[in-house]
Amino acid sequence: MKEDKGSHAYWKATLGLLTKILIIWFVVSFGAGILFADMLNNIKLGGYPLGFWFAHQGSIYIFIALIFYYAKKMGDIDRQFDVHED
Amino acid sequence: MDLQTTIYVVVGLSFALYIGIAIWARAGSTSEFYAAGGSVHPITNGMATAADWMSAASFISMAGLIANMGYGGGLFLMGWTGGYVLLAMLLAPYLRKFGKFTVPQFIGDRFYSKTASTIAVICLLTASTTYIIGQMTGVGVAFSRFLNVSSDTGIYIGQAIVFLYAVFGGMKGITYTQVAQYIVLIFAYTIPAVFISLQLTGNFLPQLGLGGTFSGTDMSLLAKLDQVVTDLGFGKYTTTTAGSTLNMFVYTMSLMIGTAGLPHVIMRFFTVPSVKDARSSAGWALIFIAILYTTAPAVAAMAKLNLHATVNTAVKAGGDLYATEASIKGDARPEWMKRWEKTGLLKWEDKNGDGRIQYYNDKTKNEAAKGKAEAAGWKGNELTVNADIIVMANPEIALLPNWVIALVAAGGLAAALSTAAGLLMAISSAVSHDLVKGVFNPNISEKNELLAGKIAMAVAIVISGYLGLNPPGFAAGTVALAFGIAASSLFPAIMMGIFSKKMNKEGAMAGMLAGLFVTLFYVFAHKGIFFIKGTEFLGLIGGANPFFGITPEAFGAIGALVNFAVAFLVDKFTKEPPEHIQHMVEAVRIPRGSKMVHGAH
Numbered sequence: 001m002k003e004d005k006g007s008h009a010y011w012k013a014t015l016g017l018l019t020k021i022l023i024i025w026f027v028v029s030f031g032a033g034i035l036f037a038d039m040l041n042n043i044k045l046g047g048y049p050l051g052f053w054f055a056h057q058g059s060i061y062i063f064i065a066l067i068f069y070y071a072k073k074m075g076d077i078d079r080q081f082d083v084h085e086d
Numbered sequence: 087m088d089l090q091t092t093i094y095v096v097v098g099l100s101f102a103l104y105i106g107i108a109i110w111a112r113a114g115s116t117s118e119f120y121a122a123g124g125s126v127h128p129i130t131n132g133m134a135t136a137a138d139w140m141s142a143a144s145f146i147s148m149a150g151l152i153a154n155m156g157y158g159g160g161l162f163l164m165g166w167t168g169g170y171v172l173l174a175m176l177l178a179p180y181l182r183k184f185g186k187f188t189v190p191q192f193i194g195d196r197f198y199s200k201t202a203s204t205i206a207v208i209c210l211l212t213a214s215t216t217y218i219i220g221q222m223t224g225v226g227v228a229f230s231r232f233l234n235v236s237s238d239t240g241i242y243i244g245q246a247i248v249f250l251y252a253v254f255g256g257m258k259g260i261t262y263t264q265v266a267q268y269i270v271l272i273f274a275y276t277i278p279a280v281f282i283s284l285q286l287t288g289n290f291l292p293q294l295g296l297g298g299t300f301s302g303t304d305m306s307l308l309a310k311l312d313q314v315v316t317d318l319g320f321g322k323y324t325t326t327t328a329g330s331t332l333n334m335f336v337y338t339m340s341l342m343i344g345t346a347g348l349p350h351v352i353m354r355f356f357t358v359p360s361v362k363d364a365r366s367s368a369g370w371a372l373i374f375i376a377i378l379y380t381t382a383p384a385v386a387a388m389a390k391l392n393l394h395a396t397v398n399t400a401v402k403a404g405g406d407l408y409a410t411e412a413s414i415k416g417d418a419r420p421e422w423m424k425r426w427e428k429t430g431l432l433k434w435e436d437k438n439g440d441g442r443i444q445y446y447n448d449k450t451k452n453e454a455a456k457g458k459a460e461a462a463g464w465k466g467n468e469l470t471v472n473a474d475i476i477v478m479a480n481p482e483i484a485l486l487p488n489w490v491i492a493l494v495a496a497g498g499l500a501a502a503l504s505t506a507a508g509l510l511m512a513i514s515s516a517v518s519h520d521l522v523k524g525v526f527n528p529n530i531s532e533k534n535e536l537l538a539g540k541i542a543m544a545v546a547i548v549i550s551g552y553l554g555l556n557p558p559g560f561a562a563g564t565v566a567l568a569f570g571i572a573a574s575s576l577f578p579a580i581m582m583g584i585f586s587k588k589m590n591k592e593g594a595m596a597g598m599l600a601g602l603f604v605t606l607f608y609v610f611a612h613k614g615i616f617f618i619k620g621t622e623f624l625g626l627i628g629g630a631n632p633f634f635g636i637t638p639e640a641f642g643a644i645g646a647l648v649n650f651a652v653a654f655l656v657d658k659f660t661k662e663p664p665e666h667i668q669h670m671v672e673a674v675r676i677p678r679g680s681k682m683v684h685g686a687h
Binding site: 007010011014018021022025029030033034035037038041045046047048049052053055056057059060061063064066067068070071074075078083084085 | 152157159160161163164167168170171174175176179293294296297298299306307308309324325331334335338339360361362365366368369372373376379380383672675676677678679680
């Protein structure tokens with residue numbers, strides 16, 4: 001029974017991390033890059049209108065950061081629940 | 087050395103490299119053939135995945151598409167990269183833990199059904215075969231434009247090269263050639279971009295140059311581009327969306343989940359040693375992809391502005407774009423324009439007979455631009471530019487040396503060949519492993535399965551070459567179909583297999599079929615049944631883009647929603663999956679106990 005509880009908590013922690021990352025993933029691409037792009041275009045990042053920057057550059061950089069953040073945090077969760085590979 | 091010889095030498099050297107790797111990396115076991123022995127370093131796999139993923143279309147056509155679409159082109163950039171976040175978190179590590187060779191095998195085992203695995207094989211074969219036609223034609227195009235041989239000869243040469251390393255090396259040979267191909271294509275793409283960025287903005291990083299100042303003026307490059315194109319009657323570069331905002335939203339989503347669901351990309355993650363490596367490898371893949379994908383929008387905007395500045399001197403000097411003297415004289419047009427006119431990709435037609443080149447949007451709805459053009463005596467746009475020019479002629483426009491032009495030729499071929507090889511691998515493993523071993527002859531020996539894999543690969547090369555030589559009229563629409571199928575059938579099925587312990591075989595199969603059917607129905611309504619001209623049935627569904635104005639290319643996400651909805655509905659009314667399947671799902675969810683990938687059922 002103890003093991004079942006452990007795997008349940010592990011999966012809960014995993015889903016929590018996924019939710020957090022998917023929210024950021026959604027906000028930078030669909031939010032800043034599409035839905036609110038017009039509004040953000042009033043702000044300038046150097047010569048870039050900000051909404052345009054998110055659609056053509058920024059979201060991609062943030063995607064990379066998200067995957068590495070995920071890989072690191074998942075590693076931490078694996079160890080915390082003692083299910084990591086050796 | 088003249089240009090033609092230089093191109094032959096550079097392309098020849100790149101081919102010699104691929105063949106050398108093929109000889110070195112021969113596959114001796116099914117594990118090496120299907121999964122490169124499961125021992126590929128995550129960074130190496132990231133690089134191979136990037137080449138696997140970036141096709142002839144990414145390399146040759148994407149920047150041109152973005153140049154034409156402006157801001158709306160961002161849907162390709164976000165869609166084709168955002169999918170890797172989904173792949174890294176939702177699919178890759180779990181499929182790696184599952185530890186088998188193919189995507190249909192996961193679906194068949196998880197949903198305890200040969201039928202489910204066969205449906206997955208059909209989806210995979212349709213998606214990959216349609217996708218590969220585009221790669222083969224891409225090989226032909228690159229050969230005919232750069233090497234002065236016919237596109238048919240080009241395809242034969244391309245087939246022979248792929249045959250050498252894919253048939254003998256399997257996934258192992260493909261992996262290491264893809265690494266070499268990535269290096270060739272990324273240099274080919276970025277070197278001209280660095281030079282054009284330096285020329286236009288003084289900044290050598292295209293990603294920063296795009297946000298920089300247009301040299302010789304006090305305006306930012308994008309503001310200048312916006313001003314020039316709107317003045318000439320085109321849409322404003324930084325704000326023009328692709329259709330409605332809703333369409334852009336759904337289109338981006340479809341490309342993202344389609345990317346995550348494409349089997350030839352997923353199976354690259356079976357080659358790394360551990361679950362941990364599968365996670366980080368996706369990040370590395372995206373870094374290598376992003377080098378090209380963040381450069382592409384810079385190439386797009388810069389080449390576009392450069393082209394306008396080449397034919398209209400007022401772009402750089404300021405002043406009236408419609409002044410007679412501003413448009414350059416046709417006789418004085420640069421050499422590279424004359425060269426590309428011969429290929430038919432660039433056309434100048436002196437409609438008003440003034441001997442000058444007027445390049446503007448003659449179908450504009452912008453009254454101011456229309457009035458100015460009429461007042462200036464312009465009688466229609468005189469310059470037709472094929473989108474592919476943006477990348478292929480870039481080095482010539484920027485007056486770069488011959489070896490850079492040769493490198494671009496080799497890069498285009500590398501992009502097409504690497505993607506074709508990945509697709510061939512997905513096709514042959516589905517045939518030899520999921521059909522021959524999985525369905526027809528489960529007791530086949532490893533040696534014979536390996537042989538079956540090689541034969542399947544050889545047959546697939548012949549068929550794809552044939553389709554490349556005789557593209558069945560529908561080649562243009564097919565990439566949309568591949569993404570639509572991956573998004574609407576494969577992605578949801580795999581995801582539910584991992585994230586829903588209770589999803590049963592009835593639900594998964596009904597979902598896959600429903601998603602596939604809805605997507606095909608919508609695509610075929612616009613483009614004809616199996617893309618046969620004259621069989622469109624738009625009347626039946628109420629005109630073009632009847633579903634909230636969503637275009638057929640963007641429909642995969644809707645198909646995926648249908649898939650999920652049908653699957654959960656059917657699942658509710660049918661019985662739970664057996665106990666041991668639920669245990670299997672639990673085991674897939676944790677990394678511990680991951681083994682080398684193997685083929686046993």
